[in-house]
Amino acid sequence: MHDNKNITLHAPLEGPLLPLDQVPDPVFAGGTLGDGIAIDPLNDCLHAPCAGTIIHIARTRHAITLRAENGAEILMHIGLDTVQLKGEGFTLLVEPDSQVVRGQPLIRFDLDYVAQHCTSLITVMLLSNSDQYRLLPCTTRPVTLGQAVLEVEPKAAAAKSNTGDNAGQTVRGRVHIAHQGGLHARPAALLRQTAQGFKSRSELHVGDRVAPLNSLVAIMGLGVGEQDEVEIVCTGPDSEHALKALLAAAATPSVGEHAPASAAVQLKPKANHEAGVLNGVCASPGLASGPLARLDGVRLPDDPGNNEPGPQHQALDAALSAVKAAIDADLQHLKGKHGDAAEIFEAHLALLDDPSLVEAAHQHIEHGIAASHAWSQAIDAQCTILKALDKPLLAERANDLQDLQQRVLRALLGERRELDLPPSAIVAAHELTPSDLLLLSQHSIAGLCMAAGGATSHVAILARARGLPCLVALGADLLALAPGQVLVMDAEQGHVETAPSVDRLHEVELARRQLAERRKQQQAAAQVSARTRDGRVIEVAANVASASEAADALTLGADGVGLLRTEFLFLDRHTAPDEQEQRSAYQAVLDAMGERPVIIRTIDVGGDKQLDYLPLPVEANPVLGLRGIRLGQVRPELLDQQLRALLQVSPQRRCRIMLPMVSEVDELLEIRQRLDRLAAELGISERAELGVMIEVPAAALLAERLAEHADFFSIGTNDLSQYTLAMDRDHAGLAARVDALHPALLRLIDLTCQGAARHGRWVGVCGALASDLLATPVLIGLGVSELSVSPPQVGEIKARIRQLDTSDCRAFSQKLLGLASAQAVRQACRDFGIREVHTRTSTLTTEQ
Incomplete structure (x- = not known):
């Protein structure tokens, strides 16, 4: 039991007093660990600020927590980044669980050694349970040892804090960060966005450092690297759902974050x-x-200081609003066209809302600094922290903060970029x-x-x-x-x-x-069907995620859409799209493609892609869990709504429905029966074709049986590779070995094509292998008749197809099935390309 009295905290050190938000560390400055003060010490011994019990001592002896008689828990942390000293320079003067009196020495430290080996000597004193107390400052001037600095007043609600009320339930879980390069701007923004979908308060814990998940800067400031283990703590009415979603977001790698090969080499x-x-x-x-x-960047004019805070606060808020509006406009232009850029600017928007960043700037303004200089200093402080981390990729993400620094400064200074x-x-x-x-x-x-x-x-x-x-x-x-x-x-x-x-x-x-002419020729011929030298037509379609991408694909010569990912409609929102919204979106893609066919994959989300409105259990291995068609089995209303929308697009003859993650015939039969039932309810007689995505080995092995009931197959080589090779394609250490030209993969593709051919079904490839020029003759030789690639590659792939002869490809691909490794297959493919060029050149010379 704790009493409900006020207590006074006395200075544990001597030196200048700083507000917590001026500490050059986003975790402390943002109030992540609690409210309090900081002191730049002039003496070398930390003393007890009040009487109480020692409840925690950091193993590296740089931090100590004391519980006062009224329950206030006072954390004292000597210096910044002192955990890296591993206890060197610190001498502990008390034991855990010991009772201490006010002014009793707690930790002695070597001022010179610590100053030379850490970021700063600034020492913080804060309440780790400050949500239960009100802090009243006693002074803002430099303090002497033992001087009163804070009055701690329990809040009325404090007595209810431990009643067991489920609304305040705290849950926690540990996870290894799977994002390439760790928690830089984009994955940090993903965690923040996930946390914002819940009412609970969420924090990220790394050792003895904590960041609130509403602050990108604080998250990035922790310097969390790829495969680092972190703890996520959620407190609130929906804490369990929040924790599951955040653990999944942390464990799911972001797409498109891999460094170029050249960067890895040099x-x-x-x-x-x-x-x-x-x-x-x-x-x-x-x-x-x-x-x-x-x-060149913006040059700041001199700031005389002593500015009136009110107008400067207004100027900064107006500039932030203007930049947010400009980024929003950029996003509307970019979405559906340049997904990579859209993701980056979405992270920039989140940074502009970051409380620790914006509050730091406003705090500078309170001290008479002009808004432009206040914003610049706030950004510079955070960039310094990121660049000081031993994480090159995180240091590079300081560039995002500098981008925002420049954009807001232009808005403040009225500069236009022409x-x-x-x-x-x-x-x-x-x-x-x-x-x-x-x-x-x-x-x-x-x-x-x-x-x-x-x-x-x-x-x-x-x-x-x-x-x-x-x-x-x-x-x-x-x-x-x-x-x-x-x-x-x-x-x-x-x-x-x-x-x-x-x-x-x-x-x-x-x-x-020469390069431009080659591309021009390829593009000029892109609208024409791709025929091999012996006259076989290979359809070259495009992988897209929106109507605007489909329109671009048509312009670039795509023969259709080989894969429309419908997840774009379901992600990053708090409610599911209704039937009408889905129908309109799918119809827009069909309209954008003129008279060409469109393959639409049903929703493929699960444990690795969380939806706010569809809480799913966190799974130890999400790619082997509840995803794809399996989700449609446990949540049939979600899939039925999507199927109804798909049945109502027109014309149905150009719409092809594809089912992801099918592993047995019964799954296909169940969906076909559901389609028949829904079509009857809607009074629809014309029916879209129904196909299966071959992306698990079981589907390839059952291809002949599946082909009895499917209208077509499309091979997803990305997932098929990782499931066949038992290697996570997003694993940093294994990604280079997940090669779809592995002979085991080629055997499964061969088996799929054979099974399809026995029932007159066609086979496409919509995974990354379809875009690999080395693989083009292999896939054609195995019996693939459609390749779905990224839109800009359509012309190049068509040009490659026109150089090939089907019989040569067939003979060559069969030889590859007997090779022992992906490396051997790739070398054989390179040799085949060289021989083919030599043969064509010799033939032309003879004919001339």
Whole structure:
């Protein structure tokens, strides 16, 4: 039992007093661990601020928690990042569970040693259970040891805190972070978004550090790396559901976060020893030449200080609102077209709402600092924390904060960005940001060069997605080059040539023209069907996720949609789309494709993709759990609503329904019967074709039986690979070995095609293997008649098909089934391509 009295906390150290939000650590500054104060110590011994019991001592002796007589739990943490000292420099003067009196020495520490080996000596004193108490400051001036600093007053509700009320239930769980590179902006935004879908308060615990899951900056500031173990703690009325969803979000890797191969090989640039050459790191391959154009950031005017806080608060709030509106507009333009960019800017929106970031800026304003400088200082403090972490990928994500720094500063200073760039410019900057690239996309630029930056930054990801050559880490010499100076950048070789000869410029221009001409020819022929040399037609369709992507695919020559992922309608919302919304979305895709067919996969979510309105159990291995068609079996109303919407699109002859994760014939028969029943209820006689996605080995082994009842097959090589090889395709250490050209996979594809052929069914491939040019002759040889690829690859794949002869492909693919490894298959495919080019060249020479 605790009394309900006020207590006074006395200074445990001597030194200047700081508000907690000025501590250069987002976890403390954001109030994650509780409310309190900080002291920059001038003495070397921590003393008890009041009488009480020692309830916790950090194993590294840098932190101690004391429970006062009224139940207040006072945490004292000496220095920042002192856990890394592993106890060196600290001498413990009390034992756990011991009773202490006010002013009693608790921990002695070596001021010089700790100062030299940690981020800061600033020591925090806070209440870890401050939600039950009100803190009243006694002073804001520098304090002497033992001086009264805080009055702790229990709140009226404190007495009810331990009544066992289920509304305040706390649950916790541990998980290894599966996101590539750890918890940087995008995965942190995913966790934050997941937490916001519940009423419970959620926190992320790493050792003795904690971050609230409503703060991106605090999450990133923990420096959590890939495969690091963390604890998630949820408190509130829906804490169990919140915990399950957050554990799943943490354990599910984000798509598209892998670093380029070049980045893995060359993490540091070569030294600049050769005259006229700047060495950097390849972030996006390509060859380019053109005049240099500089893109500089905002320059802050001097701030005289002593500004009136009111107008500055208003100015900052207005600027934040303006930038949010601009990012929202960008998102509306990007969604459905550039999913990678949309995800990045969604993370930027979340950062703009980050309480620790915005509150830090407002706190600076309270001290008379101008809004522009306050915002800049708040961002700089967080960037310093991220860059100090021993996590290169997280340090690179400071670029996202710098992007927001620049956008808000322009809004505050009234600057408009109007670029006047020469044609085919090579844009150089200290470090470009995602919004810079969005702006540059409106101009005809040849490449990007950065003095700083990293190969896994968000700008690098966006540059690769757009096929734009990009070099980073070129050094300060890049910024000394004169605007207009003609450069050659060879991103694959990782260098910029600052004084290319006329012959070199002609050589680069010739190479660029040849590539452009090849792509132009491929695109010109993309609208024509792809026939092999012996006349066999292979359909080349596109994988899309929206009507706008389907329209782009049609323009690029796609023969149809080989995979429409319907999850885009169900994710990132709090209620399921109704029948009418689904019908409209599917109809829009059919309309966008003209007279060409569209394969629509039914919803494929489960333990690895949580829906706020469909709480599912957290599973130890989500990819082997409740997902795909299995979800439709346990939640039939969800699938029936989708099937009704699909039955009502027109014309039905162009709509093909595909079922994911089928593993036995009965599953297919059950869905076909449901389709018949729903069609009868709707009075519909015309029926869409019903196909099966072959993505589990059981389906491939049962292909002949499934083909009796399915209208077509489409092989999902991504999942089929991981299920066959028993390797998670998102596992950082195994991803490179999950190769769909493994002979075991090829045998399953061969078995699928044989089973389909016995019943006159056609087989497509919609996984990543369909886009692999090495695999094209293999798949055609095994009997595949449709390839579904990303829209920009349609022309290239069609061009490859036209070079092939079916009989040659058939003979070649059968030989591959006897090889022993994926590596052997890939080498054989490379050799086949070389022999094929040689044979065609010899034939042409003979004919001439």
